[in-house]
Amino acid sequence: MSTVEIRLGGSGGQGLILAGIILAEAAILDGKISVQSQSYGPEARGGSSKAEVIISDGYITYPKVLRPDILLTLAFSAYSCYKKDVKENGMIIVDESIILPEEQSSVKVIQFPIIKTAQEVIGKSFVANIVSLGVLAELTKLVTKDSLEKAVLNRVPPGTEEINRKALLEGYNLVKMRGSEVWQRQMI
Amino acid sequence: MSTVEIRLGGSGGQGLILAGIILAEAAILDGKISVQSQSYGPEARGGSSKAEVIISDGYITYPKVLRPDILLTLAFSAYSCYKKDVKENGMIIVDESIILPEEQSSVKVIQFPIIKTAQEVIGKSFVANIVSLGVLAELTKLVTKDSLEKAVLNRVPPGTEEINRKALLEGYNLVKMRGSEVWQRQMI
Amino acid sequence: MMATRLMQGNEAVVEGAIAAGLKFYAGYPITPSTEIAELCAEKLPFVGGKFIQMEDEIASMAAVIGASLTGLKAMTATSGPGFSLKQENIGFAAIAEVPCVIADVQRRGPSTGMPTSPAQGDVMQSRWGTHGDHSIIVLSPSSVKEAYYVTIQAFNLSEKYRTPVIILMDEVIGHLREAVNLEEYKDIEIIERTMPQDKENYLPYQHIENGVAPLAPFGKGFRFHVTGLVHNEDGLPTNDPKVAEKLIERLVGKIENNKRDIVMFEEKYTEGGDVLIISFGSSARACEAAIENLKKEGIQAGLFRPIAIWPFPDERLKEIYPKFKKVFVVEMNTGQLYYEVDRIVKGDTYVGKINKFNGEFFTPCEIAEKIKESFKNGI
Amino acid sequence: MMATRLMQGNEAVVEGAIAAGLKFYAGYPITPSTEIAELCAEKLPFVGGKFIQMEDEIASMAAVIGASLTGLKAMTATSGPGFSLKQENIGFAAIAEVPCVIADVQRRGPSTGMPTSPAQGDVMQSRWGTHGDHSIIVLSPSSVKEAYYVTIQAFNLSEKYRTPVIILMDEVIGHLREAVNLEEYKDIEIIERTMPQDKENYLPYQHIENGVAPLAPFGKGFRFHVTGLVHNEDGLPTNDPKVAEKLIERLVGKIENNKRDIVMFEEKYTEGGDVLIISFGSSARACEAAIENLKKEGIQAGLFRPIAIWPFPDERLKEIYPKFKKVFVVEMNTGQLYYEVDRIVKGDTYVGKINKFNGEFFTPCEIAEKIKESFKNGI
Amino acid sequence: MVKNKELVIIEEWCKGCGICVEFCPVKVLEIKNDKVRLIDADKCIKCGICELRCPDFAIYLEVKE
Amino acid sequence: MVKNKELVIIEEWCKGCGICVEFCPVKVLEIKNDKVRLIDADKCIKCGICELRCPDFAIYLEVKE
Amino acid sequence: MASELVEKYFRKETLPNIWCPGCSNGTVTAAIVRAIDNLGLDKDKVCIVSGIGCSSRASGYLDFNTLHTTHGRAIAFATGIKFANPELTVIVITGDGDNAAIGGNHFIHACRRNIDLTVVMYNNHIYGMTGGQYSPTTPRFDRATTAPYGNIDRYFDICKLAIGAGATYVARSTAYHVQQLTKLIEKGISHKGFSFIEALSTCPTYYGRRNKKGSPADMLKWLKDHTVDIKQASKMTAEELNGKFIIGEFLNVEEPEYVEEYEKMIENLRVNYK
Amino acid sequence: MASELVEKYFRKETLPNIWCPGCSNGTVTAAIVRAIDNLGLDKDKVCIVSGIGCSSRASGYLDFNTLHTTHGRAIAFATGIKFANPELTVIVITGDGDNAAIGGNHFIHACRRNIDLTVVMYNNHIYGMTGGQYSPTTPRFDRATTAPYGNIDRYFDICKLAIGAGATYVARSTAYHVQQLTKLIEKGISHKGFSFIEALSTCPTYYGRRNKKGSPADMLKWLKDHTVDIKQASKMTAEELNGKFIIGEFLNVEEPEYVEEYEKMIENLRVNYK
Numbered sequence A, B: 001m002s003t004v005e006i007r008l009g010g011s012g013g014q015g016l017i018l019a020g021i022i023l024a025e026a027a028i029l030d031g032k033i034s035v036q037s038q039s040y041g042p043e044a045r046g047g048s049s050k051a052e053v054i055i056s057d058g059y060i061t062y063p064k065v066l067r068p069d070i071l072l073t074l075a076f077s078a079y080s081c082y083k084k085d086v087k088e089n090g091m092i093i094v095d096e097s098i099i100l101p102e103e104q105s106s107v108k109v110i111q112f113p114i115i116k117t118a119q120e121v122i123g124k125s126f127v128a129n130i131v132s133l134g135v136l137a138e139l140t141k142l143v144t145k146d147s148l149e150k151a152v153l154n155r156v157p158p159g160t161e162e163i164n165r166k167a168l169l170e171g172y173n174l175v176k177m178r179g180s181e182v183w184q185r186q187m188i
Numbered sequence C, D: 001m002m003a004t005r006l007m008q009g010n011e012a013v014v015e016g017a018i019a020a021g022l023k024f025y026a027g028y029p030i031t032p033s034t035e036i037a038e039l040c041a042e043k044l045p046f047v048g049g050k051f052i053q054m055e056d057e058i059a060s061m062a063a064v065i066g067a068s069l070t071g072l073k074a075m076t077a078t079s080g081p082g083f084s085l086k087q088e089n090i091g092f093a094a095i096a097e098v099p100c101v102i103a104d105v106q107r108r109g110p111s112t113g114m115p116t117s118p119a120q121g122d123v124m125q126s127r128w129g130t131h132g133d134h135s136i137i138v139l140s141p142s143s144v145k146e147a148y149y150v151t152i153q154a155f156n157l158s159e160k161y162r163t164p165v166i167i168l169m170d171e172v173i174g175h176l177r178e179a180v181n182l183e184e185y186k187d188i189e190i191i192e193r194t195m196p197q198d199k200e201n202y203l204p205y206q207h208i209e210n211g212v213a214p215l216a217p218f219g220k221g222f223r224f225h226v227t228g229l230v231h232n233e234d235g236l237p238t239n240d241p242k243v244a245e246k247l248i249e250r251l252v253g254k255i256e257n258n259k260r261d262i263v264m265f266e267e268k269y270t271e272g273g274d275v276l277i278i279s280f281g282s283s284a285r286a287c288e289a290a291i292e293n294l295k296k297e298g299i300q301a302g303l304f305r306p307i308a309i310w311p312f313p314d315e316r317l318k319e320i321y322p323k324f325k326k327v328f329v330v331e332m333n334t335g336q337l338y339y340e341v342d343r344i345v346k347g348d349t350y351v352g353k354i355n356k357f358n359g360e361f362f363t364p365c366e367i368a369e370k371i372k373e374s375f376k377n378g379i
Numbered sequence E, F: 001m002v003k004n005k006e007l008v009i010i011e012e013w014c015k016g017c018g019i020c021v022e023f024c025p026v027k028v029l030e031i032k033n034d035k036v037r038l039i040d041a042d043k044c045i046k047c048g049i050c051e052l053r054c055p056d057f058a059i060y061l062e063v064k065e
Numbered sequence G, H: 001m002a003s004e005l006v007e008k009y010f011r012k013e014t015l016p017n018i019w020c021p022g023c024s025n026g027t028v029t030a031a032i033v034r035a036i037d038n039l040g041l042d043k044d045k046v047c048i049v050s051g052i053g054c055s056s057r058a059s060g061y062l063d064f065n066t067l068h069t070t071h072g073r074a075i076a077f078a079t080g081i082k083f084a085n086p087e088l089t090v091i092v093i094t095g096d097g098d099n100a101a102i103g104g105n106h107f108i109h110a111c112r113r114n115i116d117l118t119v120v121m122y123n124n125h126i127y128g129m130t131g132g133q134y135s136p137t138t139p140r141f142d143r144a145t146t147a148p149y150g151n152i153d154r155y156f157d158i159c160k161l162a163i164g165a166g167a168t169y170v171a172r173s174t175a176y177h178v179q180q181l182t183k184l185i186e187k188g189i190s191h192k193g194f195s196f197i198e199a200l201s202t203c204p205t206y207y208g209r210r211n212k213k214g215s216p217a218d219m220l221k222w223l224k225d226h227t228v229d230i231k232q233a234s235k236m237t238a239e240e241l242n243g244k245f246i247i248g249e250f251l252n253v254e255e256p257e258y259v260e261e262y263e264k265m266i267e268n269l270r271v272n273y274k
């Protein structure tokens, strides 16, 4: 049985909790098992927030993420707060705007201009969460694009379907443009 | 150890609960042990009410009266309700105004014009409870007259001391006038 | 809508409730239960139901009882502080035998405590929170799909036994999202309270050994009295000690004597082994993971997970525990269900407790470690 | 005024409270506790104290906590329905560590039940009535003079441990009149909360193992924060799990770990015999009479009477029960303290229960009969 | 109409409060042994005030058959 | 008097809500990276409106020593 | 009360009731029954909800759908009933303690919510059931068991409170003015929205005895002598009105009723969302 | 706010507070602090009592004797404090949910009792702390998480309620009108008896976002544009006033204060009973 644990970290309002929900739903549409949870509490009021997703092909006993395989962050505070939890040989996806400190680590860190793409290519910074999902999906193949698109359309506010679909594609593109770096994890 | 259990029964407003308290207090002034309790509940609203006193020269374990040695009642309802509880060879003191049914019983029943004495001799029907105490004390010698008087003066509303003292004396008199019938119980 | 849906635990309660026939919700917001109210506000209008936000939790509980007496399936949801406030009226529902469901999504207490942190500190309160003798049914789900299932059963038991039923969740399950396959439950039986037939001789509190009388809704021609006072079979108050005794006996008996019908539990590896873990709600999932962990270390652990924590499945526990060397009760509190287990487990079997009450969820590791330690220390 | 006075149980609570330094009473009338309020209204003005009748029981409990924080010894009294309503704020007093005393004069429940009838149905509620983990001290007197004594001790323990203390009376004792010899108690120690010295570095919730920090009254220059949220040693809220753990541990520990200082009990004929009766409050007096009765029939019975029912004197019970063939818990409820006794008594000793819950007081006879029967039936 | 009415007293329900006695305009009622009693049926003007004021439904006018 | 005052910003407390920016009569404030910033100190007329309106005590005028 | 009415609307097996001799609870209850009878309501569609107190025991005596709740909460229970089944006429019987002390919050919220309930508050100025403690409507300086030296609390004018809280029908009468009281209750029941009728009543046993108010009949006469009809009151000076209760209808306005608004919302959703 | 005031009256180690960017809780709290400073009160003799809600978190930030109670109960705790130690100035900080929903009963009884407390209600028209459910002051038809199709409840005018309940000082201002608000709080504190000051405030996160009220600054401007001072209001027609909040002092009268009355009673007893 294979299980992947993902944590999405950002600041309140970046929509990462919705992204987590969509990711989990996409996994379910793929016929996988998935659980999603998030941080509550004063954090959610302005400060940093996190969403967690576990995707597995079997029953998920323990529902929380202790050591993520993948961390995706759009804010520096979240990056520095959560990076230590990432599993050895795990991966961190970080927005390009974040200036990373020089550090040694077994964890792979990849940066993409997610926020910039949302702002400049799509023209709406609020779709950064969906761009993130595109990046994550293209990079990890954790969920199929079909299911992901379905899940996105299921969950975004009516009237924003088109722009979110576009955001997803731009996310895929960000990765495709950097084909060599693709990280894969086989689901056995 | 000797223990006497007394129940005073009447209708709400006849002041028998106060009489019970005074009796218990008098016993305590005599250096005896005494507990007093009463009925609560809808009974107290208009219906019949009862007060119970136990007087003993030792520690009183069980604080309620199950089978009274003495029952004193000023109302027919209370008489018919409680008479069956009285111990064999016990005594029932009943106001003269109550017309008793003809019955066979090992229990001695004595009648005194308590209410009438209060109304006609003292001129205040509300002192019937104190007249009752006088009757009870003279008849049974359960408490000393000294203590009883003290207890009465302790507990009656200020301004009514004189008339209550008189009521007590009239109670004694009712019994004295019928000297032969005196029932006694020795405190061993 | 697809049959398998990703739902939050709180959402599953709402979906389960609607599946069970929920038609009336009255509540007052409180974290971490608020989503239940919010989703009821959103969904009930579309299923012919009604939602009202009352001025406080006391009023919410009252309105729920009122609505149930008109014949609607009714519920409320809250968390610790609100649960404390509802207690008086929960007692009313118990003695007046009014079906209703109360979800308590537990957070760390006492008092305001840590409003967004998980805990299981209301286990004993859910049993004993209201004054006076009574009995009650308390169900505690371990997953989102079980939250759905348990909610349906809560309504069923509530209607069947004319009694308040409590869904005792915790923040972890309340806020977790998991898939629920609605297909699985589509044939589940939905129980409706029995309706009386005879208007003339209707006794709303007829004495039925270990059972309950039919309950007529207000407004249908039965005209009976409902009171929180001790009452006769016709519902009218009395001070008769014989009636009181019979009434209280029936209130307690209809639950305690029907345990076999009510209890729900799950077991894993209970054929025997080194240690029997007893846990419920979200904690049980950490225990399951800990058991795998222990297995690797050569420790054989079993899991007994009451789903109905009250009445506690004592008969079954008595059958199982002798097959283990010791017993641990694992809960996110300072030890509450522990008391019941410690009472049931007689003889020499050691009953230990593993507790967490710092506002964080258990990790499987820490549970496994404590158990390993106990073996090292020769307990 | 004479040294030996005939007093009602409720009156003894008031006299004891005043002797202990009561200066503030807030309450809401309810039978059978009302005399406590009435006598406080009458007497407090003469001892420099204050009485207020609030709009409900919730407000009463709140006002008591507020007054205690200004440095006054404060109490309230109620009965079942009001006790349920006070629970939320009792939990506040527990976590905020505010000394206060709550008298619950029990009547038959659940709900409105039988308002003037005796019962002991709030035993478990007094321990577990509020949400979340906490511990609490509950004292239950068996006589009027003990009501006086226990009330003084309630204030003492409350001040010493900065915790709410509950006086769990029942209607029988509340309304009974017996003599209290005030001379006997005139040298009893009155404990006052410790006052802090250092205004600059005052930590109102300083972590003291199994103990409590001094509590400054509002208005004396200490300016600290009090909250029902999990808080730091300075009283300010935090979500730090380590702080939470330490706080909850301390709240529970300061009572559980000081049991030896807190427990109170009385024993009679506990050298050994046929049956050990465990009872409390008024029921224990019926048991005493039953024991005499049994003695005549050749059955040797002992009595273990916890006066502090929470924390329960388990250590002592463990020493005593092995000397008896069996144990009976006698209470005016459907069996509550029974659960605790049944938990403590391990091994083969049979634990039975004798209960009365019809709104009437036990008679010695019926207790003795049930015990005799158990011997006949060979239990 | 007044003629064919009759004053009825339900003794069991009467609590002897005296309200009807006090309000009866012709003072034909009295309390005896804690119960109300009609002193003089002829004087009763069947005004119904006692019925209106009795809190215990213990006195009322009934149409004679 | 206005002269010897200085605008102080406590960056740590500023939440970038933009209220001061909006209410500043001479528009010398802006939000950058979620924090307020004084664009042009010379143009500030030291009116104190930002201080009055800031909900987080993050901007105020201080008397220069 | 006419025997047909007693026969029709009371549970005769429960009579005589538990109230003290001369207590006006029976009189006010009779006024409610007469109002219901005058309106010709279907007994099966009337629901009487009461709290806890002497007055609140009325529900047990009446042959409707009756609910005797917990202290102070009757209006909240009633809200559940009315909202769940709008075809029921829901009447709440409550006391000055039940409604104005512990139940104050539910009361003001029902006023504001304007839900179609009719609340009749039996105001005997005391807690009767528990034996005579002061209530929010015990007049200043009067005595009660918990005010042995005279009550220092300010009198709570519940009609004024109801108006302040947004009630749409507010009236006051007394146990002396039975016919007026009946009429006002009738109007309150007919009113669409929340109606509040305060019925000044008497507790000879506790309030009366402790404050030397004389016999039950004397107390009724006191009510007669200390009330002024609102129409006359408007012509009187403040001084003349001092120490008098104004009786009559204070407010009778139309405002959106809660249950109807909810139904409108549902209708709207049906049109817009389906 | 001037740094000396922050330094003097705040627990600086608790800043920045937990409130959202642009939330006016800070502004209203500053108004309270300025009022206290203007009155020159001794910090040690001031007691701040709050309930539960975003607004009620203010007590933790302030350097007085501070008490953060349970939801809705602040006034009842405060009553205990004031009655027990009358030399303290007791100020209650509460929200529209805390005070007008769950806490309504304690509020009206404090009004009636006229106990010398000053209650400042931060009215952001929503339950902020729990994430945006409607409160008794959510305007009709506005949206909230529990009113997804628009709120059908009638607006609860708490100043009107306070007057109906017998309060002796009642005023309203807003987070926009900081100076006026400060002044009114000052007067409320100085007033002998129960004072109520409603401070209209803003919750950009929940109320604002869901009802499209724009930025925090926009919401403040909305307050400016939708309020009319009571002096002007008297000259305006009902139509002109439609949709506006009236601000200013509504009531300021002298009535017997509870604690003083109790002390008088004790003095009386001393003279008459000893």
Ligand SMILES: Cc1ncc(C[n+]2csc(CCOP(=O)(O)OP(=O)(O)O)c2C)c(N)n1
Binding pocket: D028, D029, D030, D031, D057, D081, D082, D085, D112, G052, G053, G054, G055, G056, G070, G071, G094, G095, G096, G097, G098, G099, G122, G124, G126, G127, G128, G129, G130, G135
């Ligand atoms: C929660 C709760 N608190 C207190 C009581 C006790 N209690 C019963 S009735 C009552 C007051 C009754 O006063 P009121 O409402 O004026 O009714 P009345 O008896 O005067 O008609 C009280 C305090 C209770 N039953 N429940």
Ligand SMILES: Cc1ncc(C[n+]2csc(CCOP(=O)(O)OP(=O)(O)O)c2C)c(N)n1
Binding pocket: C028, C029, C030, C031, C057, C081, C082, C085, C112, H052, H053, H054, H055, H056, H070, H071, H094, H095, H096, H097, H098, H099, H122, H124, H126, H127, H128, H129, H130, H135
């Ligand atoms: C008894 C209880 N019920 C519910 C809650 C949850 N709760 C916390 S704050 C709040 C409402 C806050 O609204 P308001 O008073 O308007 O304050 P705001 O957050 O808007 O400032 C609620 C319902 C609680 N803490 N306690």
Ligand code: SF4
Binding pocket: E007, E023, E024, E025, E026, E027, E028, E029, E043, E044, E045, E046, E047, E048, E049, E050, E051
């Ligand atoms: S009907 Fe009139 S006249 Fe006759 S008894 Fe009654 S009140 Fe008197």
Ligand code: SF4
Binding pocket: E013, E014, E015, E016, E017, E018, E019, E020, E021, E035, E036, E053, E054, E055, E056, E057, E058, E059, G022
């Ligand atoms: S008014 Fe009624 S209860 Fe009172 S005396 Fe007359 S008949 Fe009897």
Ligand code: SF4
Binding pocket: F007, F023, F024, F025, F026, F027, F028, F029, F043, F044, F045, F046, F047, F048, F049, F050, F051
């Ligand atoms: S002091 Fe006035 S001019 Fe200067 S930045 Fe602040 S608001 Fe603008």
Ligand code: SF4
Binding pocket: F013, F014, F015, F016, F017, F018, F019, F020, F021, F035, F036, F053, F054, F055, F056, F057, F058, F059, H022
């Ligand atoms: S008003 Fe205050 S918090 Fe908002 S941006 Fe300006 S300085 Fe920052």
Ligand code: SF4
Binding pocket: B045, G018, G019, G020, G022, G023, G024, G025, G054, G055, G124, G128, G129, G202, G203, G204, G205, G206, G207
């Ligand atoms: S106590 Fe007062 S209110 Fe209650 S029944 Fe008696 S007279 Fe009526």
Ligand code: SF4
Binding pocket: A045, H018, H019, H020, H022, H023, H024, H025, H054, H055, H124, H128, H129, H202, H203, H204, H205, H206, H207
């Ligand atoms: S949720 Fe609203 S009220 Fe609460 S802090 Fe945020 S903006 Fe302010």
Ligand SMILES: [Mg+2]
Binding pocket: G053, G095, G096, G097, G122, G123, G124, G125, G126, G127, G128, G135
């Ligand atoms: Mg009353």
Ligand SMILES: [Mg+2]
Binding pocket: H053, H095, H096, H097, H122, H123, H124, H125, H126, H127, H128, H135
């Ligand atoms: Mg608010």
